[in-house]
Amino acid sequence: MKVDSAFSHHNHHQCQTSAVEQARQLCEKNGVRFTKLREQLFTLIWQSHKPVTAYKLLDQIKGSDFSATPPTVYRTLDFLLDQGLIHRINSLNAFIGCCQPGKRHTGTFMICEQCDHALEVDNTNILNAIQKVSHQHNFQVKNYITEIYGFCPQCQSEKDNSEVQS
Amino acid sequence: MKVDSAFSHHNHHQCQTSAVEQARQLCEKNGVRFTKLREQLFTLIWQSHKPVTAYKLLDQIKGSDFSATPPTVYRTLDFLLDQGLIHRINSLNAFIGCCQPGKRHTGTFMICEQCDHALEVDNTNILNAIQKVSHQHNFQVKNYITEIYGFCPQCQSEKDNSEVQS
DNA sequence: AAATAAATGTTATAGTATTACATTATCTCT
DNA sequence: AGAGATAATGTAATACTATAACATTTATTT
Ligand SMILES: [Zn+2]
Ligand SMILES: [Zn+2]
Ligand SMILES: [Zn+2]
Ligand SMILES: [Zn+2]
Numbered sequence: 001m002k003v004d005s006a007f008s009h010h011n012h013h014q015c016q017t018s019a020v021e022q023a024r025q026l027c028e029k030n031g032v033r034f035t036k037l038r039e040q041l042f043t044l045i046w047q048s049h050k051p052v053t054a055y056k057l058l059d060q061i062k063g064s065d066f067s068a069t070p071p072t073v074y075r076t077l078d079f080l081l082d083q084g085l086i087h088r089i090n091s092l093n094a095f096i097g098c099c100q101p102g103k104r105h106t107g108t109f110m111i112c113e114q115c116d117h118a119l120e121v122d123n124t125n126i127l128n129a130i131q132k133v134s135h136q137h138n139f140q141v142k143n144y145i146t147e148i149y150g151f152c153p154q155c156q157s158e159k160d161n162s163e164v165q166s
Numbered sequence: 167m168k169v170d171s172a173f174s175h176h177n178h179h180q181c182q183t184s185a186v187e188q189a190r191q192l193c194e195k196n197g198v199r200f201t202k203l204r205e206q207l208f209t210l211i212w213q214s215h216k217p218v219t220a221y222k223l224l225d226q227i228k229g230s231d232f233s234a235t236p237p238t239v240y241r242t243l244d245f246l247l248d249q250g251l252i253h254r255i256n257s258l259n260a261f262i263g264c265c266q267p268g269k270r271h272t273g274t275f276m277i278c279e280q281c282d283h284a285l286e287v288d289n290t291n292i293l294n295a296i297q298k299v300s301h302q303h304n305f306q307v308k309n310y311i312t313e314i315y316g317f318c319p320q321c322q323s324e325k326d327n328s329e330v331q332s
Numbered sequence: 333a334a335a336t337a338a339a340t341g342t343t344a345t346a347g348t349a350t351t352a353c354a355t356t357a358t359c360t361c362t
Numbered sequence: 363a364g365a366g367a368t369a370a371t372g373t374a375a376t377a378c379t380a381t382a383a384c385a386t387t388t389a390t391t392t
Contacts, residue, residue, distance in 0.1 A: 004303060007303070007305075033358085033369080033370080035357095035370070035371090037370085037371075038370095053347085053348080054348070054349080055347070055348070066371080066372090067371070067372050067373070069372075069373070069374085070348085070349065070350080071349090071350080071351090071371085071372080071373080072371070072372075074348095074349065074350075075370085075371080076371095079370095090256035090257040090313070091256040091311070093347085093348060093349095093379095108299070110299075110300060110303060110305045112305075113308065119303065119305075121299055121303065123295065123299045125294075125295035125298055125299060126292065126295040126296060126299060126312075128291075128295070129289065129291035129292040129294070129295045130292060130312065130314055132291055133274070133276075133287055133289045133291065133292060134276060134314060134316065137170060137173070137276060137285065137287065137319075138319040138322075139173075139276045139278075139285075139314070139316055139317070139318060139319070140316045140317040140322050141314055141315070141316040142279065142315050142316040142317070143314075143315045143316070144312060144313060144314040144315060145257070145312070145313055146292075146296065146310060146311070146312045146313075147256070147310060147311050147312075148296055148300060148305070148307055148309075148310040149307070149308050149309045149310060150300070150305055150306045150307040150308040150309070151305070151306040151308070152305060153303075153304040153305070156304075156306050199338080199339080199389085201339070201340090201388095203339085203340075204339095219378085219379080220379070220380080221378070221379070232340080232341090233340070233341050233342075235341075235342070235343085236379085236380065236381080237340085237341080237342080237343095237380090237381080237382090238340070238341075240379095240380065240381075241339085241340080242340095245339095259348095259378085259379060259380095333392100334391100334392085335390100335391080335392075336389100336390080336391070336392090337388100337389080337390070337391085338387100338388080338389070338390085339386100339387080339388070339389085340385100340386080340387070340388085341384105341385075341386065341387080342383100342384085342385070342386090343382105343383090343384090343385100344381105344382085344383085344384105345380100345381080345382075345383100346379100346380080346381070346382085347378100347379075347380070347381090348377100348378075348379065348380090349376100349377080349378070349379090350375105350376080350377070350378085351374105351375085351376075351377085352373100352374090352375085352376100353372100353373085353374090353375105354371100354372075354373075354374100355370100355371080355372065355373090356369100356370080356371070356372080357368100357369080357370070357371085358367100358368080358369070358370085359366105359367080359368070359369085360365100360366085360367075360368090361364105361365090361366085361367095362363105362364090362365085362366105
């Protein structure tokens with residue numbers, strides 16, 4: 001899976017399928033259960049590279065075998081977060097599949113304000129900068145998240161065609 | 167006002183008073199009104215260096231001259247956000263006074279998971295790293311926020327005394 | 333003073349998340 | 363296989379966060 005796929009055309013079905021398979025294997029490796037419910041919700045989260053809210057997922061499991069109530073969804077989201085299989089985008093109250101599960105998480109996202117796609121980037125410079133500033137302030141880092149808002153390559157060119165540049 | 171004051175003992179009353187005064191002057195300079203309601207809520211937000219939720223503020227204006235309803239609070243928060251006088255901490259659904267109003271905002275916070283205090287840091291390295299990675303992905307940055315979680319200096323030493331170090 | 337614009341009041345509702353307890357499915361051990 | 367323990371899911375209620383729509387009041391402009 002290519003890192004920039006969130007912002008470019010690609011075979012997303014394959015993208016999704018391989019993410020599910022990878023999640024299954026990681027769960028097995030970690031001795032936790034990738035149940036039908038978890039698989040179904042994880043698959044739904046991977047339906048696109050747009051962060052999706054818990055209640056959207058709730059709507060989508062209506063009619064399935066599972067209880068379409070908030071705890072069903074939130075419990076499963078908590079599991080997937082714990083396993084590092086998904087991330088939460090705080091500013092959107094939404095969830096998105098992790099592109100490097102099992103590897104170190106940088107928690108850095110570029111979020112397009114036009115098309116809502118979010119790209120997770122693994123960036124050492126940001127991590128280094130965070131560690132440096134934290135050290136300067138004698139702050140012991142446990143976790144961090146960086147959410148970058150703006151316009152993805154696609155949406156920039158569309159804007160260029162329709163707006164006067166500043 | 168010292169930058170690290172959120173994590174250290176200081177004369178917070180003076181800290182709060184000068185923040186209110188600075189806000190008043192900035193509003194005057196920008197031709198917007200720093201009304202009684204806005205001043206009262208801004209003062210409440212500056213009651214400490216802990217991010218505070220809208221509904222906590224709502225509780226606190228009960229008994230005042232103002233209508234203690236959500237729109238009252240949210241509208242005022244929106245105004246203060248627009249003027250760059252406060253920030254929103256996305257992961258906490260909470261608001262905190264800005265330490266450098268009028269200056270460039272980096273939107274970087276170190277948040278102590280133990281004592282809830284949050285320190286806004288103005289850090290060029292993080293900004294540079296974000297601009298660099300955004301440029302690499304041809305992403306046009308409009309805004310960003312970095313929330314760093316961990317333990318502040320005070321809470322670290324308390325932990326050191328009560329826990330075995332790893 | 334009248335007209336306009338800005339701010340606040342008021343009511344209702346939408347959206348997000350958790351608590352507590354009951355039931356079912358799976359695992360472990362004999 | 364069966365009993366007991368653990369994990370996962372079902373269910374009902376509630377708490378928390380935020381916005382929409384419209385009315386009224388206050389401040390500004392002419
Ligand atoms: Zn894809
Ligand atoms: Zn886009
Ligand atoms: Zn202070
Ligand atoms: Zn602390």
